[in-house]
Amino acid sequence: MNQDETQFPEQPSKRLPKVRQACDCCHARKIRCDGQNPCSNCQMTILACTYLAVPKKKGPKGKRVFRDGAKEGKRVKKLRMGQGNSKVHTSPPNHQTNRTRMPSESTEGIITEENGFKPSALITDAVITSCVDAFFTHKYPIMPILEHESVNAALPNIRQSPERYALITSLCAGIVQQPEIIASPIATAYGSQEIPLLELPASEHFIQETVRARQYCNYIDSPTLETVQTSFFLFAALFCLGKDNSAWFYIREAMTVLQLLRLHEEDTYQNLAEPYATYSRRTFWLLFITERAYALQRHRPLTLQRTISLPTVSPGPESIILSGFLDLVSLFQNFDDEFLSLWNLSTTVGASSGSSASPQSLIQLQDILKFAIPNVSQRTEVQQADLLISRQWLKTMVWQLCVTKGLLSSAPSNEAMSFQYPVTIARDVVFVSRNLSPKALEANGVGILEKIFDIGCSLADVLQLQPNHMYASAMEIGPRDYLMEMVRLLSIGRNSLGVQGAAGGINGGEKFLRLLARKAEDCLNPRISRGSLSDSDESRCIEEIDDDENLENGIEDAINKTERPGYYSAPPPPWSSSKKIVRRNDVWST
Template identity: 30%
Template sequence: MSFQNFEQPYPQPTSQTVLPQIQDQPSRVSGTKRAALGSFGDPTHARHNLTSAASPSVSIASSASPANVLPNGSAAENQYTPGHASGSPAAKRFQVPRACERCKRLRRGCSEYRPCRRCVDAGVADQCQVTAVGPQLNGPGQGNDAQSLHQRLSDLVPARLVDYCTQRFFDRLHPTIPILTMEYVARLRAASISPEGLESLAVLVGMCGQVLLQTEEPEELFQQGVIPEKNLAFGRLLLDTAIAAYQIMPRRSVVSIEMCMFSFFLYACEAVLFHHSRAFRFLRETTTLVLLFRPEEADDTTQLVANRLFWVLLISERSHAIRYRRPITLQITNATPSIDAGDSSLVGFWSLAALFRPIDTSFIALLNHEELAIGPSPESINHIETKVNSALSPGLDLRDTQKANLRVTQLWLRVIIWQLRLHLGYLVEESYQHSLTYRYPIDVAKDLMLSTRDLSPPAFKVHGVGLTEKLFDIASALVDVLARIPLNSTSPRGVAMGTLPEDDLLYLRNLIRKLPGGQTMFDDLLEKHIQQSVPALATRRPNISSPSTLDARGQLGTRGGH
């Protein structure tokens, strides 16, 4: 295989591989080993150059993330009277803005996405914004004191809703983000009854918001009259109200674990809705609060919750940093909270933590092209790769949701390490260590197909858009490799398994289309990337409506048209 036709140094996009709406960036790689590599190898590069219109006054976005297709409901303003569903007297009406400012000014209909179709067609997607962040909590005759704020939040989350969302959290979300315990939830509910427990009530509101936005359950709560709108719409209302409350809640000099948890749930909700810049803001605020929190002064339950929150944040921050090229703040030191590895229910979570342990500050600095006094050595990257490869022990008793997250994340990190080696000029055409070769994404895609074909789409969906982005990164790297090798070429391993690399690509696309943001954003980006890089594969688009797309072995069967 020859790579002599790579004309530009990585990661400068070429005309063959650039994704739609991507703005070129100056190349930050030099050296004779990389002079002929082109844009080959960085599947995340496409996500860091799109203009963001996901939220007001933000600039970061991802071409492969639904930050650009945020559903915001209808053009009309949505009004809801809190307290109505729970039988209490009607309170003031909350108004949640829906239409973007440009469509309001022009008095034109606005679509439910951000940026809306009208702004996109006019070429002003970056101006598609909604001014208000959330509903205004202080109306005529109403103050922002703790008692009135407590009453308004209480009206939104009746006991029946909290019961349901607590159960759904422990069933669906707890295996991945085990930051709550039943004892701690009981404490929150007891404290939330009085205005003095405003922070505890806020945590429950945030938890309910994440459950309604992320678990994608049937609309039984709406049908039973527990909530006045469907899950997604009411989850957005909870988030908007929670953010407005967060902005006016009194701040204590001593940080409480409840404020840490509340801020985390705001981050989680914003991430579900593809508000990546807002999510980063709350993620950074949460890490700051956790660093200021003093667990040694707390009781055992609070310390347990704080320790788990630290590790959830460490994983979230490092994953976010890789996907959006952000710096990190949390580090693993001698003072880092220990993990109770003896708890068998958390074995999947500790495996996830083990995957991100070696992704330290120096690794993130390399990904961000930070100027370092001492450059990295091949041995140091080999050490990180070894840690990632050994993080998942065989034979673990895991749920399907944990299997999906762990398997995809491990393979994604392998691609990230491969990108870094490509950037540093450490790749070769042939090596006994496959991860040192240009073809390595072919092996990664093969492993992903073999290790996930027995899992159903709901096992992936519960993890939200973050997992979809990881799959897109792997698929994009595979497209870059296929653009540089003959299409009839495959590895001996692929021949033995009876599939070609392009079949694995179709499997990936089929899976991506079933996940959050897949059909609205990721698959279209991937299709355009394929059209520009490997036109011969552009017509082989999967048809997810056909049950024969994948046969019993996970191989591609009947394929849909382009």
């Protein structure tokens, strides 16, 4: 034995165990991974070790080449930059993987059940349970489409079912955008666990997980009711994030799958067992309501019509919730294709203002909205907030259509056809907000903030063009106070919905607050032209439009201007709202 063999004895060869899948970073760096979580390579380079990539079919192995240290350093730097500024793709997925493959096609990159599904480690049992509990506590009264007992029974095994996992993660994607409704700490079957709000996964991560999980189930060729509900929850989450194109895609996908299942046909329900038939019917009507609200907000066409019967209200603990749900249907069912055609045409460039809209039909619609929910006081507080604000918002939409069609008058026979009708609408909104707890408004999310914003903008447009209507007597609450209250309501919504918004830019509450604050600032402060003006010149800059035609054109221009982005400014200083509102004989005073 020579000296070298004495100093360096031969070690027995130890073959490294075969790793089924390398982590994402090692795969990108093209180095061997030990398969641990985190792996040793990611620990050494301080990278986030994840296993989110879908394994591909292995091909022929080539010869190993010498690795350039400089190139390897660039790869690590690029991975760090990508993890620090990662962007989640929330656009509609490519469904190429779900089509039937021809025998001659390669299977590389095609997702199959054999690969297995690995849920995200960030979405823990405690996070899921807290989000589900928050949904049934705060959201279920306005979205009664899931059975509480069935969902809770399925939670321990959802990771073995990609379809159910996708349903729950899509639900969570909307809930985490409202951290104020998530209870913490929580007592669950997994023990009492405290979930700091800052440790909740971002809504975009839940959306990404939903899209990834759906790739493991053939939900297009073999759809279920859960497929419809998952698409709806994706719509709700993306709508709150301000991703309108993706939100529109998923609401249309939900309605398309519902029609594939023929759940829009009454005959289908004759062969469905309970409770599947009950929740299928509720899902149809929730989509019916949501589509109409979104069509008014974004000027979209309608798909669903009144083709099935309404859910029946049976005595029991859910009778109040279901009655409130039917009240919401009664508000939106009168906004049909005829109204939406006029509404969408009103924004078309060059559209004729003298279309087939008749004052009598719109007055009748306003009267229907006025008396649509006579028993609203018997509903849950969350439902009351949704019903009462939605009713005033729908009145505002009808009024705006009257503006674009030239149907308003300075001396109308019906108040709904006057230029000052937004003052009455705003007054009722203020009354509603003062009689409901902030929690009831918070539970409805950014959707109710957008409705308050639309009402406030219509009020601001009227006050800006008719400043003489701004002030009331010293003993009464007037339009100026209503507008300030609208800004205050949006500031409350901004504060309650601000945690998730920080991750994804300006959230809905912040955006609406800034837009309305800018309009309110223009109304409440004198409008001064650029340059130095004397007192007499400044007074002449305050316009007073008395002519009906000029006033109508001015309001229409203001409404159209509100729809354009870019009207952002810092919020004005907080206004005091210490006046107490009392309603006596339809007169509000302090």
